[in-house]
Amino acid sequence: MTLDEDDVVLAKALISNPSSWDEKKIISQYEMEFSRWNNSKFAFAFMSGRVSLSACIYALNLQPGDEVILPAYTCVVVPNAFYFAGIKPVYCDIELETYGLDVNEVKAHITPRVRAILLHHLYGLVCRDYHAILDLAKCYSLSVIEDCCHATGAKYRGEKVGNLGDVAFYSSEQSKIFNTIQGGFSTTNNLELANKMKEYYNCAAYPDSVWIQKQLYNVLLNFYECKHPKKWILRDIIQLRYGHKRLLSTTAEEEKGIRPKHYGCKMPAPIAAIGSNQIKKLDYYNSRRRETAKYWDIWCENNNYTKPVVIDNSVPVYLRYPVLVEPFKKQNRSWANKQLGVDLGIWFASNIHPSKNIKGFPKADKAVECCINLPCLMQ
Ligand SMILES: Cc1ncc(COP(=O)(O)O)c(C=O)c1O
Structure with missing residues (x-):
């Protein structure tokens, strides 16, 4: 975040x-x-x-x-x-x-x-x-x-x-x-x-003003729910005040393969303004992600899990830290909260996430069954 x-x-x-x-x-x-x-x-x-x-x-x-x-x-x-x-x-x-x-x-x-x-x-x-x-x-x-x-x-x-x-x-x-x-x-x-x-x-069209306004309100929702130091108290207030403006990134139609009405828009100025502010922080947050990945590397070593591979001459950014674990650990996420104090990510829960499992791809199946991902930006 x-x-x-x-x-x-x-x-x-x-x-x-x-x-x-x-x-x-x-x-x-x-x-x-x-x-x-x-x-x-x-x-x-x-x-x-x-x-x-x-x-x-x-x-x-x-x-x-x-x-x-x-x-x-x-x-x-x-x-x-x-x-x-x-x-x-x-x-x-x-x-x-x-x-x-x-x-x-x-x-x-x-x-x-x-x-x-x-x-x-x-x-x-x-x-x-x-x-x-x-x-x-x-x-x-x-x-x-x-x-x-x-x-x-x-x-x-x-x-x-x-x-x-x-x-x-x-x-x-x-x-x-x-x-x-x-x-x-x-x-x-x-x-x-x-x-x-x-x-x-x-x-391409620009999204309408109602959509833009919702998106800006989602900046507040996102920050107050995930990052504000008093998020535990603010979460409910913010939910009541702005919850109805929440935007879904993938709609139910898209999950079924249907093109949504709003598909195809280009970015309008107010969202680009937020984006410009975000670009200033990209390097900082990416280096923090890499630092956290070192912590998960040690966790893997201590727990006999294989670390994700960093290929020669590459510098990853670790959006999340993926690890193959026992299937029951992917199915039941609560252990991560108790043992690691983090929310476990389960991308992808199907191989064409979140829609369906297509057959005949053993390695993708294995990833669906066993690949969890750990957060790399912890507040
Ligand atoms: C691997 C991958 N590619 C593309 C996308 C699409 O990105 P967006 O949500 O901005 O359309 C996603 C979204 O989650 C993704 O996980």
């Missing part, structure tokens, strides 16, 4: 001054700050990572009937973005060291209909087969889409992830590396692809 008192002050000021919501300069400044920070030539701010993925799909000119390789361990909104564009996902199993696509599985699933590979850097780890998948894609003339929603700021060979594939997308949804409640970026370093992304961006 990377929202602080200063973000709350900003959100309150924005709520009370809706006339500032049309200042487009704030949006372009936010995009410029992110592209500089991320070392990507072009960045476009949308209302979520999933919509940013839709912009990537458009930029690559993927067409109905095309196929794209995806990890069989992901969030339902990722395949949804392809289905919404008429593109068929071809799922491949993952490896259990960093929970990324297994390059051998990818190779075995390439057919003439496959046009692109989507790889992800899950939990903030740089995926084990990053380089091998990039090489394979080059060999078969396939485009690479990088899902960096968990890994904003992670590095490989000194370069931030997302910059080695053709296009990438990032998330600033409230459980991610930085937080605008909902939000995301699509990026590329290729001018031609950037021009196509811009076409998508130019056609």
Whole structure:
């Protein structure tokens, strides 16, 4: 949770001054700050990572009937973005060291209909087969889409992830590396692809003022419930006052694969203002995450669990710290509260989280059964 008192002050000021919501300069400044920070030539701010993925799909000119390789361990909104564009996902199993696509599985699933590979850097780890998948894609003339929603700021060979594939997308949804409640970026370093992304961006609408206001109220909700020193007292008051404004990141329709009405929006100025404030803190919070990961490394060593793999020449950001444990420890979360004093994360509870379990992917199944994740930002 990377929202602080200063973000709350900003959100309150924005709520009370809706006339500032049309200042487009704030949006372009936010995009410029992110592209500089991320070392990507072009960045476009949308209302979520999933919509940013839709912009990537458009930029690559993927067409109905095309196929794209995806990890069989992901969030339902990722395949949804392809289905919404008429593109068929071809799922491949993952490896259990960093929970990324297994390059051998990818190779075995390439057919003439496959046009692109989507790889992800899950939990903030740089995926084990990053380089091998990039090489394979080059060999078969396939485009690479990088899902960096968990890994904003992670590095490989000194370069931030997302910059080695053709296009990438990032998330600033409230459980991610930085937080605008909902939000995301699509990026590329290729001018031609950037021009196509811009076409998508130019056609996208801004969310309406009711939605924007709700999102700003969620900054307050989020902070007072999760981080304020008196959160135990404030939680109920805030719930009563603003609870009805709560935003869900994935709707029931999306879980069923239905495109929601509000899908496809780009980021408006007031949310970009929160985002700009968040970018200032990205490096600080990522270094805190890495510090906490050292604590979980020792916990793994002391308890005979395998640490997640940090591949050579990579710097992870540890959105969460993933560990494979006994299945009963994933099913019954209370031990973590009692023994470790933390809330246990169970992403992913199904391999197309939170929707369904697709069959035939033993490693993804194992991750669903055994992979827990531990928090890396503890107050
Ligand atoms: C791996 C992964 N990719 C993409 C997304 C989509 O991000 P957003 O919620 O910003 O659309 C998520 C969301 O949780 C995710 O876990």
